[in-house]
Amino acid sequence: MTQTLPRTELRIARSALSGLRQDLIDDAFAIHPLPPLSSGNPLMRRAPERARRYVGWLPHAALSACAFYVMAQSVVLVDDDMSLVLALLCGVPLLLTLFRPVGAWWLSFGASAVAGLELLPLEPIVGWPWPIPLATSHVLVMVMVAARSRPRAAAEIWLFTALLAGVLEYVNDAPYVSDTFPMLFVSGLLLCAVVTARSLRESKRRIAVQESVTVEERSRRTTLEERATIARELHDVVAHHMSVIAIQAEAAPYRVENPPEELTRSFATIRENAVIALTELRRVLGVVRADDIDTDADPEAPQPTLAALDGLFAGVRAAGLAVDHVTTGAVRPLPQGVELSAYRIVQEALSNALRHAPGSAARVEVSYVLGGLGLRVVNGPPTKAVPPSPGMGHGLLGMRERVTMLDGEIRAGAREEDGGYEVTVFIPAPEMAAPEIAVPETVAEPEA
Known part of the structure; x- marks a missing residue:
């Protein structure tokens, strides 16, 4: 010591x-x-x-x-x-x-x-x-x-x-x-004031930098969460199609009388690969589904499509938001991924209207146009007091992620006319043809 x-x-x-x-x-x-x-x-x-x-x-x-x-x-x-x-x-x-x-x-x-x-x-x-x-x-x-x-x-x-x-x-x-004491006293006070002011300025700068980093990290984390949500939803769509491929590949040989052995082996290989792909898909994306925080959602329930919009509008109207729905163009079947994303975009836009514009009225326009699907969700300004919301723009970020995934376009922003908000989306979607399985009558011998 x-x-x-x-x-x-x-x-x-x-x-x-x-x-x-x-x-x-x-x-x-x-x-x-x-x-x-x-x-x-x-x-x-x-x-x-x-x-x-x-x-x-x-x-x-x-x-x-x-x-x-x-x-x-x-x-x-x-x-x-x-x-x-x-x-x-x-x-x-x-x-x-x-x-x-x-x-x-x-x-x-x-x-x-x-x-x-x-x-x-x-x-x-x-x-x-x-x-x-x-x-x-x-x-x-x-x-x-x-x-x-x-x-x-x-x-x-x-x-x-x-x-x-x-x-x-x-x-x-x-x-x-x-004059030593007055000089030291005044200089000490001034130096303390300068050091204190500089320390406060540096602290504010560091806090601003930290907040910027926090916002960026929060935005990145939100993007990953939205992508995980999209992956959970598309898991059902992809798994459904892979199951259809496997089932039809197994049933195809029985639709032809005395099918060639090469044809039978080809369909067996198709089915085997489809089953393997389906297993790997469930193994990878099933982990994402296991982390789903939405405990009220039924994991076996089918993913919603545009046909389920009426039920969504009924729930929103019950929550106090007047919704007007207009559909233009010839209604036609769209890829399930497009319909699922379109439903989620409308759902998120109406949720934002409920949260940020209470007492307003909303209008949802669904347009089936050549080469794709158009969506337009408009809500007016709030007529009631807007409660504080912890939201950080995550809903808009999720909509952008979905539209970007489908190579679409989105515009969102305040309306200058009445102070409301508008979300406009276009998703390219080619016309779907009914799937057919062509079974050849003969199989050409491979060239030596």
Whole structure:
């Protein structure tokens, strides 16, 4: 225990010295120019378009103005040959912070030591150990360093300044009042304010970045969930067709009297491959179905089609949404995947209307057009108070996933006419022909 404490303290001291060397010594005079204001700055956003190129350089102009003001103050307070020297000691470090902030602080620190050791013959009325212009310049330099360096650098430069003040107070027994305490007190308050403001700004930036990442991850997770839902639903459609292939391949040889052996083997191979494919399909997509969070859904129930829209409208009307349904064009059978996706799109659009536009009326248009199916779901503005919804646009994302899967097009957005919402979808769907199985009367012998 007696050996652990000294080693720990030595390690802390080495770490502090390493940080001090990294902040104030290594590359102290490296070029680190003050950047102009970013486009996201409030001043840049409020400034006119033509003036933004000049507004971005306001910090540089303000700092230069402060430097020339301090230099002018030095000339006014000191009426002898030392006025120019004091003006340079005050203005040069302040202007240097535009390019080399840490190096500028070292120059200001050296100028403070020169003035405090009374190497400049200044009158006591100017201030001791910091003349008024030099104290102003040194505080501004420390503020610039704190605003552009790590928070610990602000504590380090303040402690060095306090150490210098203590040395000057000890070395010089001046008969006049010292301005050390006011200077350290004001500079400490300003440095704390700068570090606090910078920390808050960095925290807000990190929170914004984290929220952006969270939204992106949530959107990605939602996309995967929607795709899993589509896979669960299409599992039934694909499994149905694969079962039909297997059954018809098994029954086809019995429809021909004395079928050739090659034909029988071909149908047997077709059936075997269909059964294998069906087994693998159920093995892979069945896992997705097992994770279905919709425990109320019947896993054996057939997937809905456009013929089930009347039941959907009845449920929505019972929930308080007036729905008008119009079907145009010649109704014809469509691929089951198209009908299932069309049903889900209408269902999701009406659910969004119930959630985000209570008390409104909706209109659903189903158009059987040449080469595909058109859907249009329109709802008016809400007439009742809209309750807060935890939704993040997942329904619209699911609709886009379904339409993209079928190579269709979708447009969704607010209506300028009445403030309602409109979803327009087109899904390409060729006309379906009745499936037929052609059984050849003879099978050609394969060429040798």
